[in-house]
Amino acid sequence: MSLLTELSEQLPGRAYGPGASEFDTGRTVFAGVGEPDVVVRPHTVDEVATAVARAAAAGLSIAVRSGGHGLLPVDDGLVIDLAEFDTIEVDDAGLVTLGPAAHWGDVAAALASRGLGISSGDTRQVGVGGLLLGGGVGWLVRTHGLTIDALREVELVTAAGEVLTVNAESHPELFWALRGGGGNFGVVTRFTVQASPVDGLVGGSIHFDRSDVPTVLRAWREVMRAGGDGLNSSLMLMPPMGPEMPGGPQVGIALRGTESELRDLLAPLLALPSVAKVDLAPVAYGDLLEDAPPGRPPFQFVGGNGFAPEVSDELLEAVAAAYARDVPTMVLLRALGGAFSRVDADATAIAHRDAEALVIVNGVLPADAEPELVTAVKAGSDAVIALTTGSYGGFEANRSDEITASMYPPATLERLRRVKAAVDPGNSFRRNHNIRPAG
The missing domain is CATH 3.30.43.10 (Uridine Diphospho-n-acetylenolpyruvylglucosamine Reductase, domain 2)
Structure with a gap:
């Protein structure tokens, strides 16, 4: 049958x-x-x-x-x-019950009237389940940490068909693994997450021309180092994409404070001669999220990502060199530290808590690019990634064992493998960044 x-x-x-x-x-x-x-x-x-x-x-x-x-x-x-598991419910204490198929844009909208939010990803259409189990590096990561840091409980179906309630007191080792270990351990049918205050946000963007990228990179680093936990930011280097989109550095910012406070913190960036456009104003958390592209793009990204323990001069020079090459290149630096780094390295499966930034660098090539070109472009991207330690699986489509090993320090991966052996010894859940059972 x-x-x-x-x-x-x-x-x-x-x-x-x-x-x-x-x-x-x-x-x-x-x-x-x-x-x-x-x-x-x-x-x-x-x-x-x-x-x-x-x-x-x-x-x-x-x-x-x-x-x-x-x-x-x-x-x-x-x-x-799990399309029918799309619950979004919040109680008076700000505990939010989420179904894995709920979308983060809908979660933001449901919590907005209470002045609450859950720092998640960057786009509205991403589902709760995959992002939350993978970590969740969101807009407010310096203020509220990773999405998994707000996770309080899950309902999990194991490979044996058992339904478990998993939290810090019940199955604590499994709860540790679920926070960053991805979908390796079963099917989560319910998440309970603690929301945080997100009212009173100001933010927006600063766009620069391409005339002095190295100076913008260094100024952004110094602003973020001086800004404290409340200042959240990403710096994106965009390639030219026609007359309407000339490319250049773009800084996205969010702060729980006043516009005057934000402009004071950003003064070194705002004073640069390459500033082309400034858009800063009060903003709702949900409006920080963007719409995801409607389908798979007709090109491929060639590169990778990594956690940078230090945004050093050497790293910024490598970033500038990668961006300046002939191949169209996109680079993203997301500032970390703050609440992200106040979590112990062994408290969750995301162990790279000493990182100052998450760095993503990708050459943009046609989907049918020759293998030789792909190899050459990857080498240029790897010159940046070599200055980082460990990668973030949420931004990595490659599902190889090599990539999985790069996501976790050896001791963390071995601990995850022991949990995997206990709840999924047959490795039924292997369509992911696979953690193979120990033994």
Whole structure:
């Protein structure tokens, strides 16, 4: 009996094969369309448990679709489409119950009237589940830390079909692993997250021309070092994209304070001769989020990311050199420190808590670029990444063992492997930055 037939009998109206609209929806993600054996769209946690246990017993891999943004297409096995798990509920203490398929833009909108928010990603359409399990480097990371730092509890379905309530007191080692270990340990059907005050924000952007990129880089670094936990910022170097978009440095900023305070903090940047446009004003947290691109772009990013222990002169020189090369190149530096660094390195699976910034550098090439060109461009990007320690999986589409090893220090990875062996010894949840079971 096929898994589709078996699950159709056990979960009437919830298991779908080719030809069903639910199958087409479940197999379609941001990165493309796959060909799984079965798509299940459960309505209850018990239905999730039934589907997971059956697929695991059959030795099939299990992929979980929450928002559909970070998942790669699945060409066999089971896809669990959690589209109906999109709860957003908040209590008087600011504890927020979230379904994994809720989107961060909707979460921001639901909390706005209370002056609360959860520092998440940069875009509205990203689903709660994937981002939260991966870490969550959001707009207010210096003020409120990673998204996982606000996580208080999860409801988890394991490969054995058990439904566990996981928190600091119940299954604490598993709770540690879930905060940064991705979807390796089961299917989360409910998150409980502590929201934080986000009212009274001011922010926006400063755009510069391309005349003196090294000076902008150094000035941004010094402003962020002097700004304290409340000043959150990313610096993006954009390549020219036609007459309407000449490219250049762009600084995004958010501060819980007044516009006058913000301008005082940013004075060294605002005084630079290369300033082309300034847009600073009071802003709602939800308005900091952007709309994600509508589909997979017709080009490829060639590069990577890493946590920089220090935004050194050497790092900034390498960034400027990568940006100045002939290949169109995008660079993002996200300031860390503050609340991000006040969390102990062994408190969650994201261990690179001493980082001053997260650095992302990518050459932009046509999707069909020759392999030789891809290799050459990657070497240029790697000159920057070599000055960092460890990578962040949320910005890394490559699912190789090498990338997984770069995400976690050896002791952290070994600890994650022990947790994996306890809850998923058959490695059913392997459609991810896979953590292989110990033993």
